[in-house]
Amino acid sequence: MEFNEMKSTWNAVRTPTIPSTEIQAMLSENKHPVLKGIRKQLTIEIIGWCIFLSCYYTMFDANLKPLWINILLVLSILLPLIHNLMGYRLAKYLVHGANIRESLKNYLSKIKIYAIISIVSRQIYLAGFLLFFTYGLRFNTSRYVLLAVIGLIFLVQLWLLSRLWAKRLKNLVNTIAIFR
Amino acid sequence: MDQTQFLTCIEEYQGIIHKICRLYRDTREDREDLFQEITFQLWKSLPAFKNEAKISTWIYRIALNTAIATFRKKKHAIEYRPVLPDLPEEQPSEELALRQERLFAALKQLDDADKAIITLYFEELSYQQIAAITGISENYVGVKLNRIKIKIQKLLIQ
Numbered sequence: 561m562e563f564n565e566m567k568s569t570w571n572a573v574r575t576p577t578i579p580s581t582e583i584q585a586m587l588s589e590n591k592h593p594v595l596k597g598i599r600k601q602l603t604i605e606i607i608g609w610c611i612f613l614s615c616y617y618t619m620f621d622a623n624l625k626p627l628w629i630n631i632l633l634v635l636s637i638l639l640p641l642i643h644n645l646m647g648y649r650l651a652k653y654l655v656h657g658a659n660i661r662e663s664l665k666n667y668l669s670k671i672k673i674y675a676i677i678s679i680v681s682r683q684i685y686l687a688g689f690l691l692f693f694t695y696g697l698r699f700n701t702s703r704y705v706l707l708a709v710i711g712l713i714f715l716v717q718l719w720l721l722s723r724l725w726a727k728r729l730k731n732l733v734n735t736i737a738i739f740r
Numbered sequence: 741m742d743q744t745q746f747l748t749c750i751e752e753y754q755g756i757i758h759k760i761c762r763l764y765r766d767t768r769e770d771r772e773d774l775f776q777e778i779t780f781q782l783w784k785s786l787p788a789f790k791n792e793a794k795i796s797t798w799i800y801r802i803a804l805n806t807a808i809a810t811f812r813k814k815k816h817a818i819e820y821r822p823v824l825p826d827l828p829e830e831q832p833s834e835e836l837a838l839r840q841e842r843l844f845a846a847l848k849q850l851d852d853a854d855k856a857i858i859t860l861y862f863e864e865l866s867y868q869q870i871a872a873i874t875g876i877s878e879n880y881v882g883v884k885l886n887r888i889k890i891k892i893q894k895l896l897i898q
Contacts, residue, residue: 561896563889569839570862575758578775580747583754586779593773634869654777654809655785655802660856661875663805691765728811731852735808736885738853739876 589652598648608622609637625695636688639681643674650674661739668732675725682721686714746786749846750779753799763847763855764807774807800863801873805855845852846895854888861885 561569587590613634618624622630650670657663692709697703741749751755757778761771782802789798847855853874860870873877 561839565839566843566892567862569836569843570759572836572838573759573762575755575762578751578754580751582744583750583779585745586776587783589780591776592780593776653784654781654806655788657875659873659875660808661804664808667809717857732809735852736850739874 570579595649597649598644598651602641602644602648605641609641609740613637620693622692625692629692629695632688634683636685639677640685642736643677643681646674646677653726661736664732664736664739666728671732672729678725679718679721683718686717690714741786741789746783749795749799750782752848753796756796757803758800760803761845763859764852766848777810778806780805797865797869797873799861800865804859804873808852808856835875842896846892849895850888850891854884854891855867857881857884858888858892 616633617630622633622678646669654667655663656666656670699707757775758771760778761774765771765774782799785798785802789795842872847858850858856874860873865873867878867881870881874881876884
């Protein structure tokens with residue numbers, strides 16, 4: 561296929577027509593597929609954690625545990641919530657510059673911080689819970705085995721999450737490199 | 741520009757957005773999501789739009805930026821449908837449809853950045869306009885286009 565032929569083939573592509581009423585609906589944040597998903601997740605999480613925090617103190621003998629363990633548990637819950645809020649803002653504004661290259665570079669630096677927070681908050685969340693529920697426990701062989709299994713699950717999660725972010729960041733870095 | 745003017749503008753230029761969605765996404769569902777995402781980002785970026793730039797240039801920039809910046813979902817299983825509802829009423833000839841399939845199959849194999857540059861070239865934008873949208877120099881646009889042309893020719897032969 562010659563290049564002019566490619567151009568004419570491209571220009572001959574017929575596209576569907578979306579009426580303006582449907583386009584208007586797309587402008588609403590409530591109809592946005594990604595933002596809607598994040599909002600739903602956030603609402604469920606906030607309600608769930610509010611219920612947990614209102615009854616964990618008496619239900620799980622938190623009064624018998626040191627203050628710093630309690631603070632760590634609350635922090636481990638708050639961090640993922642803050643992380644989700646950051647994700648919401650990041651997904652809402654994708655354009656950060658006067659041209660594509662500049663915009664992607666700025667977006668990359670934001671998404672790098674988001675990725676680090678994503679990994680760290682997940683680990684703090686898991687560690688906070690583990691520490692809270694294992695503090696003061698007497699360990700025997702079977703409990704050590706269980707702890708080792710949980711630790712292994714944490715590590716696998718950490719590895720999977722890091723791999724996912726590494727892949728996403730690599731794609732973006734490669735694209736920016738081509739725009740150099 | 742108010743919302744009514746914006747909607748008229750999107751209606752007029754939606755063909756561009758559809759082509760970008762077809763190039764950057766493989767499934768119908770993903771294309772629809774990307775179309776919505778681009779429209780949303782255009783609306784959010786509207787306050788920063790300076791009238792000194794052509795509206796079409798601005799749409800290309802935001803649309804390509806959004807297509808590159810959004811993360812793709814996991815690949816879907818092939819879905820079989822009795823009809824293809826998002827196709828335009830008037831169908832291209834069989835030969836043209838085949839040529840378009842071949843062209844898109846080749847273009848889809850390019851990097852995201854190369855897809856953006858070739859899209860702008862196909863849409864008859866000048867080197868100067870392509871440089872302004874992408875943020876690379878005019879000279880480099882020429883160099884890149886030559887490389888992309890060779891890549892596409894190779895992909896079409898395969």
